[in-house]
Amino acid sequence: MKHRFLILSLFITAAVFFIYLFTVDHKINYIALGDSLAAGQNPYGEISYGYSDLVANYLRRNKLLDFYTKDFAESGDKIEDLKKKLENNQMITVDGKDYHIKTALREADLVTISIGANDFIKHFSLTNLNFDQLTSEKLKQYVDEVLDQLDPLFQELKKYAKKKVLVIGYYNPLPRITEHYTSLMKELFDYADQGYFDICHKYDFQYIPLYQKFKGHNDYLPNPIDIHPNLDGYQIIANQIIDYLEKKVF
Numbered sequence: 001m002k003h004r005f006l007i008l009s010l011f012i013t014a015a016v017f018f019i020y021l022f023t024v025d026h027k028i029n030y031i032a033l034g035d036s037l038a039a040g041q042n043p044y045g046e047i048s049y050g051y052s053d054l055v056a057n058y059l060r061r062n063k064l065l066d067f068y069t070k071d072f073a074e075s076g077d078k079i080e081d082l083k084k085k086l087e088n089n090q091m092i093t094v095d096g097k098d099y100h101i102k103t104a105l106r107e108a109d110l111v112t113i114s115i116g117a118n119d120f121i122k123h124f125s126l127t128n129l130n131f132d133q134l135t136s137e138k139l140k141q142y143v144d145e146v147l148d149q150l151d152p153l154f155q156e157l158k159k160y161a162k163k164k165v166l167v168i169g170y171y172n173p174l175p176r177i178t179e180h181y182t183s184l185m186k187e188l189f190d191y192a193d194q195g196y197f198d199i200c201h202k203y204d205f206q207y208i209p210l211y212q213k214f215k216g217h218n219d220y221l222p223n224p225i226d227i228h229p230n231l232d233g234y235q236i237i238a239n240q241i242i243d244y245l246e247k248k249v250f
Contacts, residue, residue, distance in 0.1 A: 027066035028059055029107050033082060034114035036228060037168065037237075038073035043223035043230055047075065051168070052112060054238035055245075069094050072101055078118045079149040086156050105160035112241060114168040115153070116146045121227075131181045139188045147195045154203045164248075165205040166241060169196060171214035173227030206248075208240045 032038045032052035040050020052070045059065035071092040072085060090101045105111060123142050157165070170192055172178060178185050189211040200207040213236050214220055220233030229237070 026064065028064050028109040029066055029104075030056055030059060030068040030110045030112075031104050031108040032068075032070040032073055032112050034073045034112075034168075035077045035118055036073075036075035037114035037117070038070055038112065039075050040070065040234065041075050041228045043221065043226045043228050045226070049231060049234070051234040051237035051241065054235055055112070055241050058238070058242050067107075069099070069104070072104070073114075076118060077115065078122075079115055079146070079153050082113075082115055083153045083156060086153075086160070102160050105157070106162070108161060109163050110245070111157075111161045111163075111165045112168060113157075113165065116150060117170060117173075117227075119146045119149060131178060131184065134184075136184060136187055139184070140191050143188070143192045143195055147199055150199055151202075154199060154205065158203050164245075165203075166244065167196060167200050167205050167207050168237060168241075169193060169207060169209040169211065171210040171220075171229075171233075173221065175214075175218050175221060176224050206244060208237075208244065210237060210240065213237075213240065 030052075032055075036047075037050065038052055039047050040053055042048040050070070052068075052073075056065060056068040059068070069092065071094060072090060074081070085101055092099050092101075120142055170189065172185055172189065193207075193209045193211065196207045196209075214229075214233065217233075217236075220229045220236065221227070222230055
């Protein structure tokens, strides 16, 4: 009798659990952080429709989106800028309601981050770039400097963002200028990707690499003197995020 009662109790508990799984609200709070890529800057200097908007639209179409903002992201932001936003608990206003970044991150089910490119690019004059003067060792040193700055930022971010954090990788922003340096570019991006994979693993964040996805697609970067992708390029970035979400989350 006791054995039967135990089986019945387990069955009822399992039934209640599965009912909960299928009825609980699974809608997602999505926060996009970072620089001009997170903000959605287009190849002509305008803040427009970027990868985070495309991801939000995907979630919205599938009735999975509860809240989304990219207003914490700002063109030109470096790692230290995002760190200060966290330290100062930056406030934004969305639809008449105030949101502080720490609270927004605590409540976020999904966070995407594009950061570090401006810290790397500051070493160069993009209008007068001469790769003949750059060695592999020097470029890797610049990557290491970015990774060293990312560590305390991710440590701070981890205090608030407790769910899915996706760190968006790099593509070659100047494919026409670097077309004769394919070996050097591959070595550089392999090194950067590995560094990002390692630091993301340390904090249980997910790294989304982009170099291979953009390689050979100059059409994603139609303005030869600008480093930002067009909508097709942003869609490629969004697709990598969506693929991850479909495999790991939904």
